[in-house]
Amino acid sequence: MKTIKGPGIFLAQFIGEKAPFNTLEGLAGWAAGLGYKGVQIPTSNTALFDLELAANSQTYCDDVAGMLQAHGLAVTELSTHLQGQLLAVHPAYDTLFDGFAAPEVRGNRAARQQWAHEQLMLAAKASQRLGLSAHATFSGALAWPYMYPWPQRPAGLVEEAFAELARRWRPVLNAFDEAGVDVCYELHPGEDLHDGTSFERFLEEVGGHNRAAILYDPSHFVLQQLDYLAFIDIYHERIRAFHVKDAEFRSSGRQGVYGGFANWVERAGRFRSLGDGQVDFRAIFSSMAQYDFAGWAVLEWECALKHPEQGAAEGAAFITDHIIQVAEHAFDDFVKSGTTQAQNRALLGLTST
Template sequence: MKTLKGPSLFLSQFIGEAAPFNTLETLAAWAAGLGYKAVQIPTHLPHIFNLDEAAASRTYCDEVRGKLADVGLVVSELSTHLQGQLVAVHPAYEQAFAGFAPDALRHDRTGRQQWAVEQLKKAAKASQHLGLNAHATFSGALAWPYFYPWPPRNAALFDEAFATLAERWIPILNSFDEAGVDVCYELHPGEDLHDGTTFERFLTLTGNHPRCNILFDPSHMVLQQMDYLGFIDYWHARIRAFHVKDAEFNPSAQSGVYGGYQPWVDRPGRFRSLGDGQVDFKGIFSKLAQYDYAGWATLEWECCLKNGETGAREGAKFITDHIITVADHAFDDFALRSSERTAIRQMLGLEERS
């Protein structure tokens, strides 16, 4: 059995213009001071992490690792959530996602998609240079505007959407395979891969690609009213990354899963700081220990009520306290008696074979 690693901190929600949140070195020192052992690094901000340099230069990656090591940290994963989103964008979201691409490509659909694919391939190389084995990303979405369709569901539309999504991702998955790194899709409403059913459909269309895997985040499953513990039972072999994020779902007479276009604080389903929501983390950490998950437990802090720095400080201890140091032998080994075959047959009341 394996003990999972942690705590790690996803840096995206904490990057800002003021110190200590404006450089990787100062962010790392701050995170280490809170008790984190690793950081998950977004790759869309060159002043934090230069993806072009990391893909081209092992020396640059060694320098990043050295800066983190100086404060007792390592990299848990790189993240291309924003670039992954741009691998597939439905026209309804052209304006909303335009800012995720370089200015010159904001309204160039083909050029933007090609840039996103190259970003993912660079992330594969950078992950290899950093000695990582997992990568966090989004799938993008072509079918999401039709998730609750009217007029009624058109099977051919979804067939085409998922076939195209797989076609776009297979070359990326192949690049990650060459680098020896798993692609871990965060299953997230707004993405075509948002639950087990959509992931399974996509996985099949990739030919069950060995690098097609899951970033498990129970908060998104709470908001979809899914059985997130049963999900681990079903998909544990494909879970290669883990966002530790809490959530709650309190339906009212006025609103439910869809949220009524309300701000987060007023929605029935909303994200919370660790320990403030409804997620059964004891159950999750037990399941992951049972199935030998050996990756990182990474805090992704999002909360509509609590201050982020408070959430980060509390989150480090919360994850540390939930990590199960797995047993190196069975608790009842002390009572084990002879397993020699003659004794075994005697225990069963069987005669010794000649």
């Protein structure tokens, strides 16, 4: 069995205009001071990390890795959540998602999609140069507005949406395959890949592509009322990245999983800082150890109540406390009998008389 690496921290929610949150080195020193051993780096902010330069310059990647190493840190994964989102956008969300794109392609759906494709291709090369084995992203969404079947969905609508999603992702998956890196989709409401069933549909459309993998985040399953422990049992072979993120679901006479358009504080399902929600992380880390997950346990902090710096400070110790140092031998080896094959056959009554 393998021991999970960690604790790591996803930097996206902590980027700010003031030091130490306005540079990668400043964030690295801050994270290391809290006890983190790895950082997941968003690639949509060139001031933090220059994705194009990283894809084309081994020197740049070595400098980034060296700077992080000087703080006792490693890169866990690069993230293209925003760029992955833009690979597939339903027109209803054009205006809202345009801000994720480079200014020169905003307002031009085809140019925006091509830009997102190029960004993902750069991420494959950058991940390879950094010696990474996994990459974090979103799938994007074409069918999400039709998630609830009212009005009744026309025959073939969902099938065509997933066929198109696969057409857009297959070249990207192939590029990551050449780079030796898994594409780990965070299964997330708002994405066409948001649960096991939707992931399976996509996997079938891409021919079971070996690089199509899962970023496991139990918080999104709590909000969907999906069994997040059974999910690991079913999909552990495809889980190759891990966000440690808490959540709670408190249904009422007024709202359930859809939330009734309430804000985050008032929703029945809401994200919480580690330890403040309902997720059974003891059971999750046990399952991860059981199935030999060898990746990083990475804090993604989002909470409707707590200050982010408090959540980050508490998160490193929380993850460290939950990582299981796996055993190197069975607990009862001290009483093993040491029998031979012949003795085993005799014990089973399989010897000739």
